[in-house]
Amino acid sequence: MNGAQHILDAFHRHNVSTVFGYPGGCIMPLYDALVDDVGVEHVLCRHEQACALAADGYARASGKLGVCIATSGPGATNLITGVANAHRDSIPLLVITGQVPSGLIGTDAFQETDVLGMTLGIVKHSYLIDDADALPAVMEEAMELAQSGRPGPVWVDIPKDLLLTDVSDAPYFHSEPQKTSFPDLADALTMLRAARKPILYSGGGISLAHAEDRFRTFAESAALPSVVTLKGIGNPGKHNPYNLGMLGMHGSRAANKAVDECDLLLVIGARLDDRATGKLDGFAPNAKMIHIDADAAEINKLRATELAIRGDLNSILEALTNALQDKPLDIGGWQKQCRTWYTTGGFHAADNEEPLAPITGPAFVRQLSRIALDDTVIACDVGQHQMWVAQHYDFDHPRHHLTSGGLGTMGYGLPAAIGAQFADRKSTVINVTGDGSFMMNAQELATIRRYNLPVKLIVMDNQCLGMVRQQQELFYGNRESQINLDDNPDFVAMARAFDIPALHINRTDQIRRGIETILAYNGPMLLHVAISREDNVWPIVKPGASNREMIDETRRTNKKEHVA
Amino acid sequence: MKPQSQPSTPSYNINCRMSQEAAALERLCQVIRIRGFRIATMAVESAGEHLDITLTLEGTRPIAMLQSQLEKLHTVAEVALGQVSGVRVQTA
Numbered sequence: 001m002n003g004a005q006h007i008l009d010a011f012h013r014h015n016v017s018t019v020f021g022y023p024g025g026c027i028m029p030l031y032d033a034l035v036d037d038v039g040v041e042h043v044l045c046r047h048e049q050a051c052a053l054a055a056d057g058y059a060r061a062s063g064k065l066g067v068c069i070a071t072s073g074p075g076a077t078n079l080i081t082g083v084a085n086a087h088r089d090s091i092p093l094l095v096i097t098g099q100v101p102s103g104l105i106g107t108d109a110f111q112e113t114d115v116l117g118m119t120l121g122i123v124k125h126s127y128l129i130d131d132a133d134a135l136p137a138v139m140e141e142a143m144e145l146a147q148s149g150r151p152g153p154v155w156v157d158i159p160k161d162l163l164l165t166d167v168s169d170a171p172y173f174h175s176e177p178q179k180t181s182f183p184d185l186a187d188a189l190t191m192l193r194a195a196r197k198p199i200l201y202s203g204g205g206i207s208l209a210h211a212e213d214r215f216r217t218f219a220e221s222a223a224l225p226s227v228v229t230l231k232g233i234g235n236p237g238k239h240n241p242y243n244l245g246m247l248g249m250h251g252s253r254a255a256n257k258a259v260d261e262c263d264l265l266l267v268i269g270a271r272l273d274d275r276a277t278g279k280l281d282g283f284a285p286n287a288k289m290i291h292i293d294a295d296a297a298e299i300n301k302l303r304a305t306e307l308a309i310r311g312d313l314n315s316i317l318e319a320l321t322n323a324l325q326d327k328p329l330d331i332g333g334w335q336k337q338c339r340t341w342y343t344t345g346g347f348h349a350a351d352n353e354e355p356l357a358p359i360t361g362p363a364f365v366r367q368l369s370r371i372a373l374d375d376t377v378i379a380c381d382v383g384q385h386q387m388w389v390a391q392h393y394d395f396d397h398p399r400h401h402l403t404s405g406g407l408g409t410m411g412y413g414l415p416a417a418i419g420a421q422f423a424d425r426k427s428t429v430i431n432v433t434g435d436g437s438f439m440m441n442a443q444e445l446a447t448i449r450r451y452n453l454p455v456k457l458i459v460m461d462n463q464c465l466g467m468v469r470q471q472q473e474l475f476y477g478n479r480e481s482q483i484n485l486d487d488n489p490d491f492v493a494m495a496r497a498f499d500i501p502a503l504h505i506n507r508t509d510q511i512r513r514g515i516e517t518i519l520a521y522n523g524p525m526l527l528h529v530a531i532s533r534e535d536n537v538w539p540i541v542k543p544g545a546s547n548r549e550m551i552d553e554t555r556r557t558n559k560k561e562h563v564a
Numbered sequence: 565m566k567p568q569s570q571p572s573t574p575s576y577n578i579n580c581r582m583s584q585e586a587a588a589l590e591r592l593c594q595v596i597r598i599r600g601f602r603i604a605t606m607a608v609e610s611a612g613e614h615l616d617i618t619l620t621l622e623g624t625r626p627i628a629m630l631q632s633q634l635e636k637l638h639t640v641a642e643v644a645l646g647q648v649s650g651v652r653v654q655t656a
Contacts, residue, residue: 125638297632
């Protein structure tokens with residue numbers, strides 16, 4: 001068995017059934033081995049960046065390891081954005097690249113790049129194989145490492161000659177899971193019981209730990225008023241009456257108000273990102289904090305915590321649930337106050353009653369949320385539409401919301417939707433995108449067509465880079481700079497060129513029919529939604545300001561303000 | 565030009581043991597740089613399968629934050645923080 005065959009063997013042993021890749025010179029031995037393989041489905045994307053992002057979407061939607069493959073040089077460099085995306089959001093990814101033959105490394109050979117060197121900052125770990133016999137152990141370790149603890153991308157760079165070298169049957173590396181003692185929760189319970197105004201603050205760590213069910217049980221039984229980060233959307237489910245929605249820069253007024261007023265933050269699986277906290281000095285100024293996370297490096301990183309707990313989230317949440325069951329928290333007044341704030345300051349986009357009125361982003365997303373079934377997967381891109389989805393789509397599960405949180409990668413949504421559709425061929429997957437983001441990976445329409453994936457595409461087209469335009473309007477004295485996209489192609493014709501049917505709508509009374517049409521269609525379909533160029537995402541916190549200083553539409557100003 | 569006093573920059577001694585691997589030192593230095601520290605001195609000794617690295621670092625951020633980030637590296641076996649070696653005043 002040569003090195004290439006050994007890689008496929010590792011995939012089989014770890015039940016990797018789908019990989020996303022693009023062939024080229026130095027990875028050709030692996031592609032040659034794939035010809036005879038029947039256990040792994042290789043998905044050919046049309047750009048390596050899309051391979052990495054599709055593997056990311058596959059991992060998020062399925063909870064399994066995502067795998068992407070590319071050749072050396074430009075293949076590897078094209079992967080980088082997608083791998084960085086996975087790194088920032090702690091997504092388990094295995095990245096395999098071919099490298100120039102061992103003897104040519106360091107000679108500026110054709111398609112040689114120092115992949116190991118240039119990717120150090122965007123991987124959980126990485127390997128450059130220098131001995132074919134090391135490959136089995138490295139593959140085992142890499143796959144385990146990508147998925148353990150705080151997950152992340154692990155990159156294995158393999159010179160072409162070693163892919164062709166026979167590998168001896170070396171024993172595999174099997175690491176025993178580290179046994180950690182169960183943390184003492186007594187102090188946490190004391191703090192929870194002492195708090196008069198506690199807030200449950202959860203993030204992407206819940207689904208990364210596969211703790212969605214335990215979290216929901218805990219959140220419901222403890223009846224703690226709850227806020228979520230962008231990646232934590234869906235954690236509390238649709239029906240939790242104490243969920244105040246997303247906090248932060250584009251969070252709900254209710255969520256930011258409750259955090260501002262609370263006296264205890266119970267942070268679970270979140271890292272206090274600046275988009276969530278706003279200016280740290282003004283964040284939850286009266287609160288003590290309990291921080292539960294898998295990553296020790298996140299504890300005290302940005303804010304000192306009174307109590308840190310590390311351990312298995314499922315066990316911790318179960319223990320907390322049980323401990324609070326006998327004697328519920330006495331926070332009735334606080335619950336009522338938070339509900340009042342939610343009534344007046346939650347996300348409640350009104351439907352436009354005027355049938356001929358232009359479509360607004362929030363009203364469209366509200367309709368989509370009402371029409372789509374609960375298990376629909378929404379893969380967003382980055383920009384205004386992403387925030388409208390975060391604000392106005394009612395998610396019942398965090399794995400139904402695929403969004404580029406940490407890196408903010410325009411072009412994420414379409415390949416991520418492809419990955420999610422491969423994770424479950426029967427699920428309904430919708431890529432909600434903007435005209436700017438869509439063009440960043442539009443070549444993947446060919447992938448959708450090739451595999452006949454029933455992915456639905458919703459392009460919210462305001463003919464500009466709306467989020468940048470919005471910040472230029474609000475914080476740069478309305479001096480628009482390089483945001484105009486009014487020469488966009490005809491997206492309907494473009495989809496049809498890929499043999500994907502498409503519809504165009506631009507009036508409020510067309511929303512329902514448009515959504516129902518694409519959802520009912522048995523195959524991929526694109527809905528082009530024309531929206532106003534002037535629509536903004538409200539509320540907004542100026543970058544660097546405190547969440548207390550939210551700006552909403554009534555305070556819209558053209559005053560010249562400049563952000564650092 | 566009269567030298568200007570810079571804000572005092574704390575200095576730290578760190579001993580780090582990590583596996584011998586391709587890019588071991590680059591990996592270490594990358595984390596030190598991105599987390600806000602400057603390497604003032606660095607000595608490396610090969611010890612079998614390990615590298616023992618002794619560093620003097622300067623930076624204004626909490627050193628515990630860097631320590632936990634270094635400990636997170638898969639190939640780092642141990643990070644020992646020496647005593648703060650005093651405050652160094654830089655002048656231009």
